Amino acid sequence: MATKVYIEDLSKHAGGSVTLQGWLYNLRSSGKIKFLLLRDGTGICQGVVVKSVVGDEIFNRAGEMTQESSFKMSGTIRAEQRAPGGYEMDVTNVEIISIAKEYPITPKEHGVEFLADRRHLWLRSSRQHAIMRIRHEIIRSIREFFDGRGFTLLDAPIFTPAACEGTSTLFETEYFDLGKAYLTQSGQLYGEAGAMALGKVYVFGPTFRAEKSKTRRHLTEFWMVEPEVAFNDLNDNMDLAEEFLEHIVTSVLKNRMQELNALERNVKVLEAVKRPLPRISYDQAVEILHKNGVEFEWGNDLGAPDETVISQQFDRPVMVHRYPSAIKAFYMKRDPNNDKLALAVDVLAPEGYGEIIGGSQREDDYDVLLERLKEHNLPQEAFDWYLDLRRFGSVPHSGFGMGIERTVSWICGLEHIRETIPFPRMIYRLTP
RNA sequence: UCCGCGGUAGCUCAAUGGCAGAGCACGUGACUGUUAAUCACGGGGUUGUAGGUUCGAGCCCUACCCGCGGAGCCA
Known part of the structure; x- marks a missing residue:
């Protein structure tokens, strides 16, 4: 042999x-x-x-x-x-x-349901193979980015005792004699604890949302990477996010061009992803919508069609910052220059792929944070440990979360997020 | 949860209310450069389920089931 x-x-x-x-x-x-x-x-x-x-x-x-x-x-x-x-x-x-039995997936066209039911076999197809290799390269480059910049990987728990943004979208389970536990929807709060211990950390793991979303952008189980950095303000956070995105896209272009070609991806769009990325305020975003004839009222959150209109104005991902605080999470710090705004930032991918990153500078003042918890009707006891981070040496800090699957979807130029993860979990799909 | 579209051969889809069809896959045969090979022949059907209208229903009506896309929510 x-x-x-x-x-x-x-x-x-x-x-x-x-x-x-x-x-x-x-x-x-x-x-x-x-x-x-x-x-x-x-x-x-x-x-x-x-x-x-x-x-x-x-x-x-x-x-x-x-x-x-x-x-x-x-x-x-x-x-x-x-x-x-x-x-x-x-x-x-x-x-x-x-010798294989008659193989169901032929080198011809198949429907969505037929392929999804045979996902374990579908992965063998050249197109799925290319996507999985690019997904791996994205994950590899994410770890390379943070590991090369002094970050420590901090693994957050998957069972959590309470919601970090309300309970309606959480998967619930019984947890021995301790009552209900929930599957995490974000590792961020634990990331903040990590940042106070280690300075620069990133949380990387699966997250779960029980939203009854039924679109090409949603999974009930998806992977998220969440860096959190002590002493970073909102601008530092945006600097980090754009350097991060540039690194990922550059790595994929350098190492997975063959797979991008197999997917017939237009790489010109990816080659444009260079710093600096455009930064616009929520106010400017609203102006863009009005200029393009979109009816939009200041104070509302940007819907998917609104994000598409905004992102189409730019040739690379665009950062939208300083959203109305009323529509953002309790832990986001208010803008000292305008109490109605939160120091938040979303990164919108081009070509209508929508929000791939969401982040903010965190509220670091104990009294203000306590007030926010009350405003959002969140149980104070569950967040007592989180409040400790403000009791004992609080510092300004910031972070963001990036959804792996939406990023894969955008970089690969896919029609649907279900192809970005080996075994997608969606509202009406739990198998294989 | 709401709105829209769909369900016919293993797969992808046709069929004006009037005989259930094609391509691919599969089987047999031909072919020394094929790239989703090609050519010939062949076997393949409870038209999602239940009821209704009609001389006659894949097609029209009602209910239900399943799937897809979108909205909201979000990454």
Whole structure:
């Protein structure tokens, strides 16, 4: 048996004799010559099986395989201009591992429900493969960004005793003798505790929202990365966010161009993501809406169609800051120059992908924060530990949260968020 | 929760109230350069469920089930 190699490393083995292991992506036959497309998770390579070269037994064996049968093929690697990957194999031997039953996902069109029901198989398709590789690159670059800047990863709990923004959107479960527990909808409050301990932290994990949303932008379970930095004000926070986004997009362009091409993504849009990102106030955003003929009343939150209109004015993500405090969370600090505004910032992705980042400078004054809790009718006991952060050496601090799946959706240019995560959880989907 | 669209072969979809169809997939055969290969032949159906109108319903009506998209909410 020749050396076992992966398809992504084939360029190092040109002219060499190797073995590939994988699954049959497709088979084309022309009488005395067969073309086997082997998929191994790193790429797809075509093996050319010629009857007069391998003999009847191996030739017929190759023809027995069905789509997604697992097998090994050995032979010589040759540069081939016609091959999508640049190389193909002149096969000398084929070894079947397992013949697949009739595979439901053919290289033709399928409907959404059909594919979603077979998500565990759908992941094998080249398009899903490309998305998962880009998702991984995004996550890798996120960790690289923070790890390279002195941040400490702080894992927040998933079971929480109370809501951080009200209970209506929380998944609830029984927790032994301690009553109800909720699945976290954000690790932020714990991130703030971490920032007071370690200065610069990031929380990275799954979050849960029981919103009955049924759109292409919503999951009930999604991943969020949430940096929190002591002594950062709102401007520092925006500086961090734009440097962060630039780093992620640059990394994907550098390391996953092949996958972006497989998705037919227009990379010009991504190449434009360079600092500085435009920063506009909520007031300016409202002006833009009015100029574009959108009826919008100051004080309302921006809806998805409003965000699209605003983002279409720019060629890169846009930061909208200083929203009306009435529509923002209790922990956001008010603007000292205008009590009606919160020191909040949302980053809107281009092309109508909407909000991918939401953040703020946090309220650091004990008395003000206590007042906000009361205004929002939140139970003070549940937040006593959080108030401690203001009792014992409170400092200005800021942070933001970025939704991984919306970011993947935008960078990949996808129609629907369900393709951005291996096994999506949505209001009407819990399987597979 | 509300609004809109849809459900016909394994898949994607056609079918003026009048014989249930095509492409792909699958099976058999042909083919030494195929790229979602091509060509020939073949097997494949309780038209989402229940009722109603009609000489006759995939098509019209009622209810329900399921799916998709959007709004609100949010990342």
